[in-house]
Amino acid sequence: DSGVTQTPKHLITATGQRVTLRCSPRSGDLSVYWYQQSLDQGLQFLIQYYNGEERAKGNILERFSAQQFPDLHSELNLSSLELGDSALYFCASSLRWDGYTFGSGTRLTVV
Amino acid sequence: GDSVTQMEGPVTLSEEAFLTINCTYTATGYPSLFWYVQYPGEGLQLLLKATKADDKGSNKGFEATYRKETTSFHLEKGSVQVSDSAVYFCALASPGYSSASKIIFGSGTRLSIRP
Numbered sequence: 279d280s281g282v283t284q285t286p287k288h289l290i291t292a293t294g295q296r297v298t299l300r301c302s303p304r305s306g307d308l309s310v311y312w313y314q315q316s317l318d319q320g321l322q323f324l325i326q327y328y329n330g331e332e333r334a335k336g337n338i339l340e341r342f343s344a345q346q347f348p349d350l351h352s353e354l355n356l357s358s359l360e361l362g363d364s365a366l367y368f369c370a371s372s373l374r375w376d377g378y379t380f381g382s383g384t385r386l387t388v389v
Numbered sequence: 390g391d392s393v394t395q396m397e398g399p400v401t402l403s404e405e406a407f408l409t410i411n412c413t414y415t416a417t418g419y420p421s422l423f424w425y426v427q428y429p430g431e432g433l434q435l436l437l438k439a440t441k442a443d444d445k446g447s448n449k450g451f452e453a454t455y456r457k458e459t460t461s462f463h464l465e466k467g468s469v470q471v472s473d474s475a476v477y478f479c480a481l482a483s484p485g486y487s488s489a490s491k492i493i494f495g496s497g498t499r500l501s502i503r504p
Contacts, residue, residue: 280432311491321433321478321494334491368432370492378482378492380425382432 281305284369284381292389296357299384303350303371307379309333310352312344315366315383327352359388391416395479395495402469403503410464410498412453412479420481422446422455422462423492427476436464436477471502 281304291297303310312324323336327346338344341359346352356363364387372378396411414422424436424446437446442457451466462479479495 280434313494320496323491323493326491336491370433378423378435380433 280379280381282369282371282379282381284367284384286384287382288385288387290387290389291359293359293361295359295388296355297359297386299354299356299367299369299386301352301354301369301371301381303352303369304379307371307373308350309372310346310350311370311372311378312338312352312354313368313370315368316364321368324354356386361388364388391420391481391483391493393479393481393493393495395477395498397496398476398499399501400498401501401503404471405468406502408464408466408469408473408500410477410479410500412462412464412495414460414462414479414481416460416481416483418483420483422453423480423482424451424453424462424464425478425480425494427478427497429475433478469500469502471504474500474502476500 283302285300308329311326314322324338325344326334330346341357344354366383368383370378370380392415421440423438425433426436427433437448439446439455445454453462453464476497476499478497480492482492
């Protein structure tokens, strides 16, 4: 157990739907990062939050949004889902820039 | 911007062979460098890291040395095992102003070890 908890582990949904992925960071970590891992595109950085504030944005689609709550857990919302959104979504957390811990991911399948 | 380039896979070796996976980076300043490993069906695990030039990270028989002059962080292991079969990601993170900075990953190298 890495200390970073992601739920659900698996999600199957239809095109056009909306889903929410949840991440609880390791105790004491203030930063949360979201990554998307597709079969052919490696790991793509989506967004970072630090202590509730958005700090960096990567290749995140406008249909996707995220937030970090006062208890530091984070949610990634994916809407108007398309087949191409099927991927593994990872959350990572850190306190400083030299240590990151990843969760085990949420596998999203859009049918 | 910052970037990481690692050798393309897949890499297939026999058990007990010597392993090298090349990684080079482009970054401003003085990034930290990492190797992460992803076993089938699992998330990413930190394998080793180095935070300054000439540092050597090591773990589970794997080693990598932070070479600033060649901007490289090659992963090596003297004798691989079947259990080392996985995808290996080289990554960097630059210190962020007043907060942790995002990690930038290479494209990953799939390693398969034959018994």
